[in-house]
Structures are given as C-alpha cells and as structure tokens.
Amino acid sequence: MAKITSLNDLRKIKDDLQEKIRLRENAESPESMAQIKVGMATSGIASGAKEIFNFLVEELDKRNVSAVVTQTGDMGYSYAEPTIEVTLPGQDPVVFGYVTVDKADEIIEKYIRNGELIEGIIPANYKTIDD
Amino acid sequence: MATFKYHLLICGGTGCKASDSDGIITSLNKEIKEKGLENDVKVVTTGCFGFCEKGPIVKVLPDNTFYTQVTPGDAAEIIQEHIIKGRKVERLLYTDPETENHIADSKHMGFYQKQIRIALRNCGFIDPENLDEAISRDAYMALGKALTEMTPQEVIDEIKKSGLRGRGGGGFPTGLKWEFASKNEADQKYVVCNADEGDPGAFMDRSILEGDPHTVLEAMAICGYTMGADKGLIYIRAEYPLAIKRLKIAIDQAREYGLLGKNILGTDFNFDIELRYGAGAFVCGEETALIHSMEGERGEPTFKPPFPAESGYNGKPTNVNNVETFASVPVILLKGADWFSSIGTEKSKGTKVFALAGKINNVGLIEVPMGTTLREVIFEIGGGIKDGKKFKAVQTGGPSGGCLTEKHLDTPIDFDNLIAEGSMMGSGGMIVMDEDDCMVSVAKFYLDFTVEESCGKCTPCRIGNKRLYEILDKITKGEGTMEDLDNLKNLSNVIKDTALCGLGQTSPNPVLSTLDNFWDEYVAHVTDKKCPAGACTDLMNYNIIEENCVGCTACARACPVNCITGERKMPHHIDQAACIKCGTCMEKCKFNAIELI
Ligand SMILES: Cc1cc2nc3c(=O)[nH]c(=O)nc-3n(C[C@H](O)[C@H](O)[C@H](O)COP(=O)(O)O)c2cc1C
Ligand code: SF4
Ligand code: SF4
Ligand code: SF4
Ligand code: FES
Numbered sequence: 001m002a003k004i005t006s007l008n009d010l011r012k013i014k015d016d017l018q019e020k021i022r023l024r025e026n027a028e029s030p031e032s033m034a035q036i037k038v039g040m041a042t043s044g045i046a047s048g049a050k051e052i053f054n055f056l057v058e059e060l061d062k063r064n065v066s067a068v069v070t071q072t073g074d075m076g077y078s079y080a081e082p083t084i085e086v087t088l089p090g091q092d093p094v095v096f097g098y099v100t101v102d103k104a105d106e107i108i109e110k111y112i113r114n115g116e117l118i119e120g121i122i123p124a125n126y127k128t129i130d131d
Numbered sequence: 132m133a134t135f136k137y138h139l140l141i142c143g144g145t146g147c148k149a150s151d152s153d154g155i156i157t158s159l160n161k162e163i164k165e166k167g168l169e170n171d172v173k174v175v176t177t178g179c180f181g182f183c184e185k186g187p188i189v190k191v192l193p194d195n196t197f198y199t200q201v202t203p204g205d206a207a208e209i210i211q212e213h214i215i216k217g218r219k220v221e222r223l224l225y226t227d228p229e230t231e232n233h234i235a236d237s238k239h240m241g242f243y244q245k246q247i248r249i250a251l252r253n254c255g256f257i258d259p260e261n262l263d264e265a266i267s268r269d270a271y272m273a274l275g276k277a278l279t280e281m282t283p284q285e286v287i288d289e290i291k292k293s294g295l296r297g298r299g300g301g302g303f304p305t306g307l308k309w310e311f312a313s314k315n316e317a318d319q320k321y322v323v324c325n326a327d328e329g330d331p332g333a334f335m336d337r338s339i340l341e342g343d344p345h346t347v348l349e350a351m352a353i354c355g356y357t358m359g360a361d362k363g364l365i366y367i368r369a370e371y372p373l374a375i376k377r378l379k380i381a382i383d384q385a386r387e388y389g390l391l392g393k394n395i396l397g398t399d400f401n402f403d404i405e406l407r408y409g410a411g412a413f414v415c416g417e418e419t420a421l422i423h424s425m426e427g428e429r430g431e432p433t434f435k436p437p438f439p440a441e442s443g444y445n446g447k448p449t450n451v452n453n454v455e456t457f458a459s460v461p462v463i464l465l466k467g468a469d470w471f472s473s474i475g476t477e478k479s480k481g482t483k484v485f486a487l488a489g490k491i492n493n494v495g496l497i498e499v500p501m502g503t504t505l506r507e508v509i510f511e512i513g514g515g516i517k518d519g520k521k522f523k524a525v526q527t528g529g530p531s532g533g534c535l536t537e538k539h540l541d542t543p544i545d546f547d548n549l550i551a552e553g554s555m556m557g558s559g560g561m562i563v564m565d566e567d568d569c570m571v572s573v574a575k576f577y578l579d580f581t582v583e584e585s586c587g588k589c590t591p592c593r594i595g596n597k598r599l600y601e602i603l604d605k606i607t608k609g610e611g612t613m614e615d616l617d618n619l620k621n622l623s624n625v626i627k628d629t630a631l632c633g634l635g636q637t638s639p640n641p642v643l644s645t646l647d648n649f650w651d652e653y654v655a656h657v658t659d660k661k662c663p664a665g666a667c668t669d670l671m672n673y674n675i676i677e678e679n680c681v682g683c684t685a686c687a688r689a690c691p692v693n694c695i696t697g698e699r700k701m702p703h704h705i706d707q708a709a710c711i712k713c714g715t716c717m718e719k720c721k722f723n724a725i726e727l728i
Binding site: 003004005006007009010011013014015016019021023024027030038039040053054057058061068069070071072073089 | 134136137138139142192193194195216217218238256257263264267268269271272275276278279281388389390396397711724
C-alpha cells in the first residue's frame with residue numbers, strides 16, 4: 001500500500017472501499033430504503049428464484065440503488081413462483097409474481113426508483129411473510 | 132469483483148473467542164467453500180457485540196439475524212438453511228426472557244433498541260484487523276479534517292463546545308484539559324491513553340480497543356495536533372493480550388499507510404504511538420501513578436498539582452485521557468459539536484458505555500445516551516432481574532462508587548446526578564443485585580478489594596480501609612455493635628477527607644451508601660443477629676424440619692461435633708449452641724429435611 005498523502009487521497013480511497021461494506025451499512029437502517037424479499041422455498045428455487053435473487057443484488061449494486069435484499073422461505077404463492085416482496089419506506093409491502101429477469105429489471109427501474117405501479121402485483125388479502 | 136449477498140459477522144472479542152468463535156469461522160469458511168458460495172458470502176471477524184454472555188455471536192446481514200451460543204457444529208446448518216434456503220435457524224435465535232419468543236433480528240431485541248452507539252460505533256461492525264474496513268467507516272477522516280481545515284485552537288474549541296467529559300471516572304471537560312496542555316510550552320509533550328481499566332467487572336475499554344483500535348489511534352493524533360505533541364503512549368494492562376495484539380496490528384497498518392509517522396497526510400504534522408504495559412494494579416489507573424509506572428518508578432500516586440498537563444511523563448506536559456473519551460473524539464469532529472451536544476443531559480453530553488453484570492438477564496456491554504434512567508438500563512436493555520427475583524440495588528462506579536436503590540430507578544444517569552445520589556459514574560461498571568444479596572457483604576467485598584489494591588503510601592487509606600474491612604467483617608459474623616455502625620460512618624468520612632489519591636478518597640463510598648440506603652439491614656445484623664438476605668452464613672442456623680426427617684441418622688453420624696441427637700426412625704434435633712455450621716449434615720441428608728434459616 002502506497003502512503004496516503006493528502007486528505008483528498010484519503011477521501012478517494014474511502015469512496016472506493018465503501019462499496020465493500022455497503023451491504024452492512026444498508027442493514028443498519030433497513031427502514032430507510034427498499035426492502036426486497038425473494039421467496040426461496042423449494043418451488044421458488046425450482047422456478048428460478050436464485051437467478052432473480054442474484055440479479056437483484058448485483059444490479060441494485062451496479063445501479064447504485066440502496067436496497068436490502070434477503071431471501072425468505074415459502075411465501076404462500078407457490079402457483080406464482082418466483083415471487084418477490086418489495087417494501088418501500090413507509091409503504092405497505094407489495095408482492096410480485098412470475099418474476100423474470102426482465103420483470104425484475106422493470107421493478108427496479110419503475111417501482112423501486114420511481115414508485116410507479118406496474119403489472120404483476122399479486123393483490124388481495126395480503127399478509128406479510130413474517131406475521 | 133464479487134458482489135456478496137451476505138456478510139456473516141462473527142464476534143472475535145475476548146468473550147466469544149474463549150468459547151471458540153475461531154472454530155466457527157473455520158467451519159463456516161469450509162462449508163462456504165464446499166457449497167461453492169465463496170463469491171456470495173463474506174465472513175468477517177469483528178469486535179464485541181456487547182452480548183458476550185450469550186456468545187459466541189454470529190450475525191447475518193443484510194437481515195440482521197442474530198444467532199447466539201453458536202458452536203462450530205452449527206456452521207453447516209447456518210449455511211444450508213439460512214444462506215441456501217433462506218430459512219432462519221430457529222434454535223439459535225435469541226429468546227426473549229419475558230415472552231420466551233424467538234427474536235429474529237437484532238433490530239427487535241430490547242437490548243439494542245435503546246442504545247446509541249458512538250464510542251462503540253464500529254465494534255461488531257468492522258474487522259478490527261483491517262484498516263481498509265476502518266477507512267470505509269471514516270477512520271482518519273477527522274484527523275485529516277483537523278490537520279488541513281482547522282487550527283489546533285479550532286479543534287479544542289469544537290471539543291469544548293461538544294461538552295465531552297472524561298469517561299475514565301472523573302468527568303473532567305476534555306476540551307479544557309487539551310487547552311491546558313496546549314498552553315504549556317515545552318520542547319517535548321506527550322499524549323497518553325489510559326487503558327488500565329482496573330475496575331473489577333469492567334471491560335468497555337478492552338472492547339473498544341479490540342473492536343475498533345484505529346479510532347483511539349486517530350483521536351490521540353488529533354489530541355497531539357492540538358497540544359503540539361508528536362508522541363503518544365498507550366498504557367495498557369498486560370492481561371489484555373488480544374487488545375494488545377490488535378493495537379500492534381493497527382499501529383503497523385497506520386504507519387504503512389502514512390497515517391502515523393512523519394508528515395501525516397502531506398502536512399508537517401508528525402505523530403507516532405507506542406505501547407506501555409501495566410502489571411494490572413488498580414491504583415496504576417490513577418494518572419499520576421500511571422505516569423510514574425511508565426517512567427519505571429513505583430506505581431504510586433503523587434499529590435496534584437502539578438497536574439500532568441504541566442509536568443507529566445518525564446516532567447513534560449502530558450495529556451491523559453481514557454480510551455472511551457478518545458473513541459468519542461473523531462465522530463465529534465466529523466458530525467460537529469452541536470450534534471454531539473444534542474445527545475445527553477444539560478451537563479453530561481453524548482453517550483456512556485456500561486458493563487452490565489450481576490443478577491441481570493442480559494449481561495453485556497451497552498452504550499446509552501446520558502440521561503437514560505436506571506430503570507431503562509436494567510429492565511428494558513438489561514431484560515430485568517434473573518429468575519424473576521426482585522431488584523434490590525445497583526452498584527455504579529465500582530469500588531469508588533455507591534449503590535443505588537429502587538427509589539433511584541427513575542433518576543437520569545449522568546455525572547452529576549450519580550454524585551448527588553452518593554454514587555458516581557466511574558468507568559461504567561454496573562453490578563445489579565437482587566433480594567438474595569446482603570448489602571453489608573457487598574460493602575465488605577469492595578473494601579476487601581480496596582485493602583488489597585491500596586498502594587500503602589498514605590495512612591488513612593492503608594490503615595483506615597483495613598479497619599473498615601474489619602468492622603464490616605465483624606458485623607457479618609453477628610459480632611457487631613451499634614457503636615461499630617457509628618465508627619464506620621466516622622472513619623469513612625475521615626478517610627475520604629484525608630487520603631492522598633482518588634483511590635482512598637472514594638473507597639469508603641460503598642460503605643457510606645449502603646449505610647445510607649440499607650441502615651435497617653445493618654441494624655438487623657447487629658441487634659437481631661440476622662441477615663435479612665440470607666447471605667451471611669455465620670448468622671444462619673441449620674435446622675431439621677421435623678415433618679421431612681425420617682430419622683435415618685445419616686446427619687448425626689456425619690456431624691463432626693456430634694451435636695445432632697435423636698432416636699432412630701424419629702425426627703432428629705440440632706443443638707444450636709454446639710453447631711459449628713459446617714454444613715455437612717445438609718449435604719448428607721437425602722430427604723431435604725435440613726434447611727438453612
Ligand atoms: C484509583 C483510580 C483508578 C483509576 N483507574 C482508571 C482507569 O482504569 N482508567 C482510566 O481511564 N482512568 C482511571 N482513573 C482516572 C484517571 O486518574 C484519569 O482521571 C483519567 O484517565 C483521565 O482521563 P479522562 O479525562 O478521559 O477520563 C483512575 C483514578 C483513580 C483515582
Ligand atoms: S489513597 Fe491509597 S492508593 Fe492512594 S496514595 Fe494513599 S495509600 Fe496509595
Ligand atoms: S439425615 Fe435427614 S432424614 Fe436422616 S436423620 Fe438427619 S435430618 Fe433426618
Ligand atoms: S452444620 Fe455441621 S456442626 Fe452443625 S449440626 Fe450440621 S453437621 Fe453438625
Ligand atoms: S465478546 Fe463476543 S459479544 Fe462480546
């Protein structure tokens with residue numbers, strides 16, 4: 001490691017390094033950003049939930065969108081797997097079904113970034129996964 | 132670069148290491164490799180989470196799942212269930228002592244909800260052996276700001292304005308102390324970090340040094356800049372091997388990055404730090420004794436003035452601060468004095484770290500805003516008293532402090548309130564006592580410690596404390612008189628007024644505060660020869676419960692003084708006058724027929 005020779009240098013290094021702990025920093029205040037849960041029960045995994053999970057984590061990071069992505073067990077919508085639940089700060093959770101990579105892309109760009117409602121939402125007598 | 136989906140934080144503090152957190156790390160890494168998850172899961176060894184009693188702790192991020200008492204054998208299940216299948220391993224979750232529910236994540240644990248972490252902000256969050264992680268959390272940014280954008284006086288003014296007071300016990304305003312040291316001209320000055328931590332049961336300074344050593348190094352350098360010192364010394368007890376190891380690594384890394392050494396961050400400021408080891412005497416934590424000990428002299432206090440700021444290490448101006456005091460400094464410069472002073476009470480700003488111990492459910496290390504009440508600390512964060520027993524008292528300030536009771540539970544904790552109630556902040560030890568604790572014995576315990584630790588230089592402390600101890604001992608044996616109680620009080624006041632250093636001046640506090648708050652309990656020992664808490668065995672009698680006794684004669688045959696009589700198959704009887712209270716009979720009785728009352 002070369003010596004750090006100015007405050008600006010230090011700031012630059014910090015900015016580069018920060019990415020490595022962003023996941024941890026986001027987890028500190030999950031309520032202030034989008035929280036995404038990917039259903040990962042057996043049926044979810046079989047239908048490609050893993051791929052969606054990886055896509056979300058990597059793309060959100062690349063596109064600099066703050067969000068906390070976790071997996072969860074069965075969401076109770078096995079007919080619509082893969083499913084993901086998105087909770088925007090201060091809003092009720094919304095569940096999307098039959099999520100493909102394209103759909104996930106749309107969810108990031110439209111719903112998470114701009115709060116626009118898009119197709120694919122599983123409506124109704126909703127109960128959250130953790131209740 | 133891999134984008135990790137999970138970070139597994141494993142506590143590498145002294146407590147968790149003792150229960151094999153290293154083994155957990157090895158097993159987790161092995162599992163991760165076997166399952167081909169190296170690019171998905173990152174394992175990070177951190178400092179203490181403060182929840183040591185339930186360690187080893189493994190925390191899974193981003194979902195903040197908090198696993199307790201994990202063993203290396205649990206690694207496979209954590210990876211298979213949590214990471215691969217997204218299901219929490221229920222049996223490893225923390226169980227709320229009141230509701231007996233499993234709590235899924237640390238955000239919902241009462242232990243963490245009321246805490247604000249300033250000094251501990253990186254403990255349990257970063258890898259303390261990795262400077263990059265520290266930098267990503269702003270390490271050395273405050274030093275950079277001070278060196279390039281602020282004059283020494285501006286830094287001092289900011290610290291003064293923040294209201295930061297010394298966390299080592301005295302609560303002296305830190306900015307003011309720095310100013311004194313900066314005004315004293317000399318060719319050489321020193322910054323000293325006091326990491327002696329002698330209070331029994333305290334481990335806040337150790338945890339900071341183990342979990343975030345760079346913050347202390349950075350703050351020492353900032354202090355050096357304000358006073359014009361280029362040398363820092365950390366006085367640390369040799370019984371803290373892990374803290375010492377992490378400090379050494381941190382100092383080496385900081386030097387390598389040019390954050391310690393010459394021309395720091397391209398300025399003309401030079402600063403370097405060395406470690407000095409203490410043998411672990413309580414009195415060596417007192418700043419004049421500490422300085423003498425570093426000079427190779429006997430670790431005995433000397434009269435102040437002169438204060439270290441005038442004539443300290445090698446007779447040069449020296450600024451001594453506690454570890455936790457230093458750990459608060461960088462954040463103050465980055466977030467501003469106004470931010471810091473918005474937390475806390477009128478005269479005590481910011482937060483304080485406490486080590487909770489004794490009869491409390493959540494034993495551990497916590498950091499709360501000044502002004503938090505004892506009730507919040509003990510019942511909300513601490514989870515209440517163990518085994519549903521009744522709260523009796525809490526000792527703050529260690530051997531220098533006093534006990535507080537039920538009527539103090541709603542007192543906001545800060546430097547001045549604790550003193551007004553006859554105790555003190557001290558370094559932050561908090562020992563909780565329940566109905567089974569005898570307050571005379573508690574006072575005796577602390578006096579025993581003080582007598583052991585007194586350096587013997589002055590008479591009031593050397594002889595006076597010994598007398599206090601003897602009187603307390605007499606009372607716990609049922610041989611005390613009312614006159615003894617008067618003597619306790621008078622002698623305590625004399626010692627307080629005449630002892631040379633803080634050790635002697637505060638050592639009678641446990642006696643005075645228990646006399647004040649538990650006078651009836653003292654009187655019961657003296658006049659009724661009874662210990663209401665049932666803790667002083669000398670005041671207890673062994674008694675045979677007639678209904679339970681089957682007359683097996685086992686006790687009578689075992690009694691060394693033959694004071695148990697009774698016909699075979701008939702209830703037995705103990706001759707109390709002859710009984711020497713050895714307890715043998717109670718051990719021998721298989722019918723629960725012998726009680727201690
Ligand atoms: C008997 C005795 C023991 C002490 N032990 C410690 C200690 O272990 N750690 C500490 O920081 N200060 C201890 N102090 C207080 C120091 O003398 C000194 O006030 C303190 O280190 C100053 O730092 P601060 O202003 O940051 O609190 C002790 C004082 C006395 C009288
Ligand atoms: S008060 Fe006690 S510890 Fe302090 S100088 Fe006197 S004898 Fe030594
Ligand atoms: S050992 Fe117990 S049961 Fe037997 S005689 Fe003694 S008191 Fe009675
Ligand atoms: S306590 Fe010891 S001395 Fe007393 S009755 Fe029991 S065995 Fe005998
Ligand atoms: S040492 Fe692990 S939680 Fe404190």
